[in-house]
Amino acid sequence: MRTRVTDLLGIRHPVLLGPMGGGTDARLVAAVSHAGGLGLLAASFLTPEAIEAEVAMIRELTPMPFGVNLLLWRSADKVEAVLQHQPTVFSTAFGDPAPYVDLAHEAGALHVHMVSDVPSAVAAARAGVDVIIAQGEEGGGHVGLQSTFTLVPQVVDAVDIPVVAAGGIGDGRGLAAALALGAEGVLMGTRFLATREAPIPDGWKRAILDAAGHDTVRTSIPDYASESAWPEPIAARAIRNAFLDRWLGREEEVRRLGNVLGDQLREARRRDDPSEMNLLAGEVVGLIHDLPSAGALVERIVKEAEALLPQLAAKASGRAAPNADR
Numbered sequence: 322m323r324t325r326v327t328d329l330l331g332i333r334h335p336v337l338l339g340p341m342g343g344g345t346d347a348r349l350v351a352a353v354s355h356a357g358g359l360g361l362l363a364a365s366f367l368t369p370e371a372i373e374a375e376v377a378m379i380r381e382l383t384p385m386p387f388g389v390n391l392l393l394w395r396s397a398d399k400v401e402a403v404l405q406h407q408p409t410v411f412s413t414a415f416g417d418p419a420p421y422v423d424l425a426h427e428a429g430a431l432h433v434h435m436v437s438d439v440p441s442a443v444a445a446a447r448a449g450v451d452v453i454i455a456q457g458e459e460g461g462g463h464v465g466l467q468s469t470f471t472l473v474p475q476v477v478d479a480v481d482i483p484v485v486a487a488g489g490i491g492d493g494r495g496l497a498a499a500l501a502l503g504a505e506g507v508l509m510g511t512r513f514l515a516t517r518e519a520p521i522p523d524g525w526k527r528a529i530l531d532a533a534g535h536d537t538v539r540t541s542i543p544d545y546a547s548e549s550a551w552p553e554p555i556a557a558r559a560i561r562n563a564f565l566d567r568w569l570g571r572e573e574e575v576r577r578l579g580n581v582l583g584d585q586l587r588e589a590r591r592r593d594d595p596s597e598m599n600l601l602a603g604e605v606v607g608l609i610h611d612l613p614s615a616g617a618l619v620e621r622i623v624k625e626a627e628a629l630l631p632q633l634a635a636k637a638s639g640r641a642a643p644n645a646d647r
């Protein structure tokens with residue numbers, strides 16, 4: 322499968338690992354890159370020393386391209402700490418990428434920026450970024466207001482640079498659908514959390530396997546609990562558990578308690594208690610039933626999509642599809 326995204330990034334498969342604070346590390350990033358996708362390391366919550374160590378480990382594990390990500394609204398002070406390591410890709414999200422495009426290019430990196438609405442995509446393209454990630458609100462972690470199915474084609478129509486679809490993608494059907502919407506690749510977060518390499522507690526992985534598609538909620542409670550002021554209208558999507566059920570509808574109290582609750586969430590993560598920790602994940606949980614290795618997952622998704630594309634053409638023309646199993 323070859324698109325402008327695979328050509329530009331120098332990768333074999335149009336599959337990107339979503340950078341995830343607390344959910345991506347060198348091992349997972351390297352596994353995805355080594356399988357021919359593009360691993361992206363979330364660096365916003367790492368010290369400059371930790372960024373250096375993670376990047377060194379990625380390079381030890383694979384010679385393939387990889388990227389490093391920053392949440393611009395909170396971690397723009399780490400741009401230099403990231404770019405000095407000259408990653409293949411500088412990935413940014415939630416903020417204005419314009420001040421950093423030239424710096425990224427001067428460091429030899431391609432600049433990939435994630436958006437959740439059309440005006441931000443147009444502004445980022447004008448600023449000179451190389452690839453847009455269009456992330457829909459069914460995605461896990463922090464998301465905007467528009468769904469992937471409507472956002473991706475609207476972004477594709479609005480910019481000339483390649484677009485990658487994110488939010489709600491978990492298998493080859495998602496990749497094929499993203500291509501149909503005009504995207505030239507996919508970025509997946511939640512699906513990669515349910516892999517052997519993902520550096521999250523087992524209870525979080527089990528919760529993803531057990532959850533149905535309607536079990537997630539878009540809420541600011543985890544942000545109020547960690548006293549972090551994400552830009553409007555961004556909020557977090559997480560699996561509902563006892564913690565969220567206790568606090569949903571009591572946002573003002575959560576705001577007042579702030580870090581008291583944040584400490585409880587962190588402590589629950591330490592003791593691996595999925596009923597009380599922050600289970601960031603997207604609606605795609607309902608499609609996730611196994612814990613493969615990240616590399617096997619990349620291969621599987623691409624194979625599924627490759628098999629599906631000719632079947633779709635046959636289906637749409639009324640002919641019986643060869644080997645159609647869906």
Ligand SMILES: Cc1cc2nc3c(=O)[nH]c(=O)nc-3n(C[C@H](O)[C@H](O)[C@H](O)COP(=O)(O)O)c2cc1C
Pocket residue numbers: 338339340341342343344363364365390391392413414435456459460461462463487488489490508509510511512601602603604605
């Ligand atoms: C636990 C978690 C942490 C995340 N942290 C970041 C981050 O630090 N930077 C970023 O740009 N996106 C972050 N995201 C968003 C993902 O990169 C990606 O856009 C999203 O997971 C796509 O939706 P999906 O989960 O349905 O695949 C995070 C997502 C999750 C689930």
